[in-house]
Amino acid sequence: xxxxxxxxxxxxxxxxxxxxxxxxxxxxxxxxxxxxxxxxxxxxxxxxxxxxxxxxxxxxxxxxxxxxxxxxxxxxxxxxxxxxxxxxxxxxxxxxxxxxxxxxxxxxxxxxxxxxxxxxxxxxxxxxxxxxxxxxxxxxxxxxxxxxxxxxxxxxxxxxxxxxxxxxxxxxxxxxxxxxxxxxxxxxxxxxxxxxxxxxx
Amino acid sequence: xxxxxxxxxxxxxxxxxxxxxxxxxxxxxxxxxxxxxxxxxxxxxxxxxxxxxxxxxxxxxxxxxxxxxxxxxxxxxxxxxxxxxxxxxxxxxxxxxxxxxxxxxxxxxxxxxxxxxxxxxxxxxxxxxxxxxxxxxxxxxxxxxxxxxxxxxxxxxxxxxxxxxxxxxxxxxxxxxxxxxxxxxxxxxxxxxxxxxxxxxxxxxxxxxxxxxxxxxxxxxxxxxxxxxxxxxxxxxxxxxxxxxxxxxxxxxxxxxxxxxxxxxxxxxxxxxxxxxxxxxxxxxxxxxxxxxxxxxxxxxxxxxxxxxxxxxxxxxxxxxxxxxxxxxxxxxxxxxxxxxxxxxxxxxxxxxxxxxxxxxxxxxxxxxxxxxxxxxxxxxxxxxxxxxxxxxxxxxxxxxxxxxxxxxxxxxxxxxxxxxxxxxxxxxxxxxxxxxxxxxxxxxxxxxxxxxxxxxxxxxxxxxxxxxxxxxxxxxxxxxxxxxxxxxxxxxxxxxxxxxxxxxxxxxxxxxxxxxxxxxxxxxxxxxxxxxxxxxxxxxxxxxxxxxxxxxxxxxxxxxxxxxxxxxxxxxxxxxxxxxxxxxxxxxxxxxxxxxxxxxxxxxxxxxxxxxxxxxxxxxxxxxxxxxxxxxxxxxxxx
Ligand SMILES: Cc1cc2nc3c(=O)[nH]c(=O)nc-3n(C[C@H](O)[C@H](O)[C@H](O)COP(=O)(O)O)c2cc1C
Ligand code: SF4
Ligand code: SF4
Ligand code: SF4
Ligand code: FES
Ligand code: FES
Numbered sequence: 155x156x157x158x159x160x161x162x163x164x165x166x167x168x169x170x171x172x173x174x175x176x177x178x179x180x181x182x183x184x185x186x187x188x189x190x191x192x193x194x195x196x197x198x199x200x201x202x203x204x205x206x207x208x209x210x211x212x213x214x215x216x217x218x219x220x221x222x223x224x225x226x227x228x229x230x231x232x233x234x235x236x237x238x239x240x241x242x243x244x245x246x247x248x249x250x251x252x253x254x255x256x257x258x259x260x261x262x263x264x265x266x267x268x269x270x271x272x273x274x275x276x277x278x279x280x281x282x283x284x285x286x287x288x289x290x291x292x293x294x295x296x297x298x299x300x301x302x303x304x305x306x307x308x309x310x311x312x313x314x315x316x317x318x319x320x321x322x323x324x325x326x327x328x329x330x331x332x333x334x335x336x337x338x339x340x341x342x343x344x345x346x347x348x349x350x351x352x353x354x355x
Numbered sequence: 356x357x358x359x360x361x362x363x364x365x366x367x368x369x370x371x372x373x374x375x376x377x378x379x380x381x382x383x384x385x386x387x388x389x390x391x392x393x394x395x396x397x398x399x400x401x402x403x404x405x406x407x408x409x410x411x412x413x414x415x416x417x418x419x420x421x422x423x424x425x426x427x428x429x430x431x432x433x434x435x436x437x438x439x440x441x442x443x444x445x446x447x448x449x450x451x452x453x454x455x456x457x458x459x460x461x462x463x464x465x466x467x468x469x470x471x472x473x474x475x476x477x478x479x480x481x482x483x484x485x486x487x488x489x490x491x492x493x494x495x496x497x498x499x500x501x502x503x504x505x506x507x508x509x510x511x512x513x514x515x516x517x518x519x520x521x522x523x524x525x526x527x528x529x530x531x532x533x534x535x536x537x538x539x540x541x542x543x544x545x546x547x548x549x550x551x552x553x554x555x556x557x558x559x560x561x562x563x564x565x566x567x568x569x570x571x572x573x574x575x576x577x578x579x580x581x582x583x584x585x586x587x588x589x590x591x592x593x594x595x596x597x598x599x600x601x602x603x604x605x606x607x608x609x610x611x612x613x614x615x616x617x618x619x620x621x622x623x624x625x626x627x628x629x630x631x632x633x634x635x636x637x638x639x640x641x642x643x644x645x646x647x648x649x650x651x652x653x654x655x656x657x658x659x660x661x662x663x664x665x666x667x668x669x670x671x672x673x674x675x676x677x678x679x680x681x682x683x684x685x686x687x688x689x690x691x692x693x694x695x696x697x698x699x700x701x702x703x704x705x706x707x708x709x710x711x712x713x714x715x716x717x718x719x720x721x722x723x724x725x726x727x728x729x730x731x732x733x734x735x736x737x738x739x740x741x742x743x744x745x746x747x748x749x750x751x752x753x754x755x756x757x758x759x760x761x762x763x764x765x766x767x768x769x770x771x772x773x774x775x776x777x778x779x780x781x782x783x784x785x786x787x788x789x790x791x792x793x794x795x796x797x798x799x800x801x802x803x804x805x806x807x808x809x810x811x812x813x814x815x816x817x818x819x820x821x822x823x824x825x826x827x828x829x830x831x832x833x834x835x836x837x838x839x840x841x842x843x844x845x846x847x848x849x850x851x852x853x854x855x856x857x858x859x860x861x862x863x864x865x866x867x868x869x870x871x872x873x874x875x876x877x878x879x880x881x882x883x884x885x886x887x888x889x890x891x892x893x894x895x896x897x898x899x900x901x902x903x904x905x906x907x908x909x910x911x912x913x914x915x916x917x918x919x920x921x922x923x924x925x926x927x928x929x930x931x932x933x934x935x936x937x938x939x940x941x942x943x944x945x946x947x948x949x950x951x952x953x954x955x956x957x958x959x960x961x962x963x964x965x966x967x968x969x970x971x972x973x974x975x976x977x978x979x980x981x982x983x984x985x986x987x988x989x990x991x992x993x994x995x
Contacts, residue, residue: 197678198678199677199678199833199875200832200833200834200875201833201834202833202834202835202873202874202875205873216872216873217680218678218875221678221680222680223680223681236872239865239868239869240835240869240872240873243835243839243865243866243869243873244834244835244838244869244873247834247835247838247839247842248834248838251838285862286838286842286862286866288838288841288842288845294834295831295832295834295837297832314673314831316831317656317827317828317829317830317831318826318827318828318829318830318831318837318840319826319827319829319831319837319840319841320831321830321831321832321837
């Protein structure tokens with residue numbers, strides 16, 4: 155394996171060829187928020203939270219760090235104004251859809267929500283206003299359940315149906331496999347929908 | 356059929372085909388493109404066949420069914436060669452006259468000719484009709500001359516000479532060099548330099564390599580790729596084989612959408628015929644080069660035309676865009692180097708090889724060479740497919756080719772590039788058509804859609820319309836596109852519905868930025884264009900909707916009311932008769948009034964009120980004036 159040197163947030167980083175920017179950043183403790191990423195699964199690039207700004211041949215652009223492979227001499231910035239605006243707006247779009255702990259935790263980083271402690275162990279999340287109100291449906295469509303079941307369990311028990319704004323997950327016995335209730339995918343779900351849906355099924 | 360094994364075999368075949376054709380013999384060409392078929396050109400064809408038999412004209416005249424001529428709104432189109440007499444909107448009833456008068460006696464039938472709406476002048480020859488006169492139909496022009504089901508027709512017009520030249524006289528590198536020098540740019544939307552893409556695929560180390568024709572064309576209203584594939588499939592095939600040779604690929608796919616049955620049919624026939632002559636298969640034209648091609652039928656979704664989605668679909672997976680930081684050219688179909696080009700891009704290749712890069716570069720602008728086919732629709736007198744040299748101004752396309760705006764109305768904007776193009780206002784009418792110029796003003800070349808709008812168009816409503824389309828067509832995979840478009844649409848609905856506040860513009864602008872910069876594929880990347888461009892050029896219209904609850908174009912239903920002007924109403928009763936909800940009160944000689952509570956704003960009264968009265972008005976941003984008292988509603992003779 156070839157070693158590749160790149161620069162992330164002004165730090166020189168050595169990475170192995172074939173690694174993604176996200177993996178390289180993680181290896182040196184730089185935190186990039188993610189939602190649809192899972193180390194066991196193929197990069198998917200759907201949530202767009204892991205966007206970073208890269209500069210190559212003096213030209214900058216935005217890419218998702220979970221998909222983009224490291225390149226020699228690449229300059230990466232994970233925390234620019236543009237990047238933060240995109241992340242913040244994406245979380246704003248997700249909050250009303252799936253107002254769960256993991257999403258609120260992400261929101262807290264961008265000043266969108268705060269955790270109010272009541273006692274040492276109890277507390278509650280407060281959202282500073284939903285700018286893009288919509289129906290709550292507890293699913294961010296990150297695809298973790300779908301991909302985990304397909305790629306790791308090879309069961310294909312859950313899939314997407316519908317297009318565009320109508321897209322949703324469905325347990326699809328007629329199309330793919332049948333859920334074997336291994337329950338391994340349950341705690342991947344940040345939106346909170348999947349375990350309920352699966353148990354009801 | 357004996358396979359051709361050399362350039363002289365091809366030359367001899369052409370001579371043989373031509374020797375059987377008498378250029379002086381009359382030939383009736385009948386357009387059988389999808390547009391003309393919709394106007395029953397099939398029936399006209401049957402009428403011709405019957406009538407030729409009846410009048411025993413089989414020896415005097417040939418009949419040929421061609422591809423789309425572009426002027427579909429005037430179909431079915433008949434052109435009689437060698438004189439090029441052009442008859443429009445031909446019905447089966449006209450066939451008798453055409454044969455007995457024009458064919459037998461050489462007489463022109465006036466009523467079937469094109470009439471210049473401005474001057475009333477009748478025009479006989481197709482190429483002199485203003486719609487055609489100002490075009491430069493290099494790629495599309497042969498459509499009207501050949502039967503797409505006949506490879507001989509294509510060969511008669513020097514078809515496959517470019518292939519012969521490329522395979523037998525040029526090295527792959529020389530072919531790429533020529534295409535690079537011609538500066539051909541992709542016609543599928545992105546405008547990526549074709550030669551460079553070919554070179555990347557050629558130089559990619561892995562094998563095998565694939566080439567693909569993208570004939571998905573899902574833009575509403577656009578049908579140039581379809582018409583080319585239907586009307587001249589061999590031109591696309593020839594370009595494809597040349598490209599495959601240059602790239603070093605031996606297998607290709609033509610991705611055609613299932614909903615284009617004629618394109619599928621004609622392409623299937625073309626492939627079979629090309630195989631028989633040896634333009635496809637093993638040892639093409641004796642060059643030693645092998646290439647085969649398959650048709651892949653795709654299920655129609657706008658997003659399946661996107662390159663990574665299309666590649667997934669051919670692989671048999673869900674046709675959904677994938678993040679690709681390694682180009683398809685290097686890692687595409689089954690992770691092998693793959694060159695994907697648009698139908699029109701491929702069809703340009705034989706022209707470049709035949710005539711040379713210098714000839715090709717002589718047309719167009721600095722950055723965009725050659726011609727481009729557009730689908731010109733909307734509020735313009737002549738609609739249809741037009742091919743013009745790059746660099747022609749929008750004004751020229753709209754006025755010289757399109758014949759201007761109907762009913763003497765004023766031009767307001769033109770949307771170019773398909774549903775995710777921007778709306779270009781009047782101040783840029785003299786903009787030359789060019790990939791980069793269009794991008795500079797906030798629109799794009801896209802696939803070549805052009806929708807002309809006049810003063811009766813509400814720009815907010817237009818932005819809403821396209822956003823709605825794109826929200827439906829988004830695959831839904833990535834959050835910015837799916838959720839962003841969902842909320843953009845909500846906000847736009849609020850604006851056109853009179854329910855928006857000033858803060859909504861800020862929300863809208865924030866979303867456009869995030870959808871554009873954050874989305875996974877170019878659908879999301881370009882989807883905000885209609886909103887961004889209308890916010891930029893027609894912001895006053897947004898503000899009128901929001902601040903004054905007024906729709907300046909009088910389009911948005913929630914913001915207008917219908918009102919009968921008591922001064923103008925002649926109490927004819929037409930509106931009363933036609934109003935579906937019984938909202939209009941009035942009797943003979945009594946000025947009519949509309950009960951706003953009951954009115955559903957269907958606009959029927961506005962449409963049926965006779966033009967000479969024009970008593971029904973649309974008002975916006977103001978309440979209906981109070982009803983006039985009953986006494987003064989009586990129309991006395993004196994008052995009239
Ligand atoms: C949503 C979307 C739809 C597209 N649809 C088409 C299409 O119908 N036909 C096409 O040729 N290219 C389409 N494209 C562009 C293709 O991704 C690709 O760039 C093109 O086919 C490359 O060919 P070219 O270089 O010859 O233009 C589409 C792109 C996007 C993002
Ligand atoms: S619980 Fe069911 S859906 Fe989830 S991974 Fe296991 S089999 Fe698949
Ligand atoms: S931008 Fe839209 S169409 Fe493209 S991947 Fe994202 S959701 Fe799908
Ligand atoms: S707009 Fe339609 S419903 Fe309203 S008054 Fe006219 S015809 Fe009747
Ligand atoms: S984590 Fe990279 S796009 Fe979701
Ligand atoms: S189909 Fe006949 S002119 Fe277009």
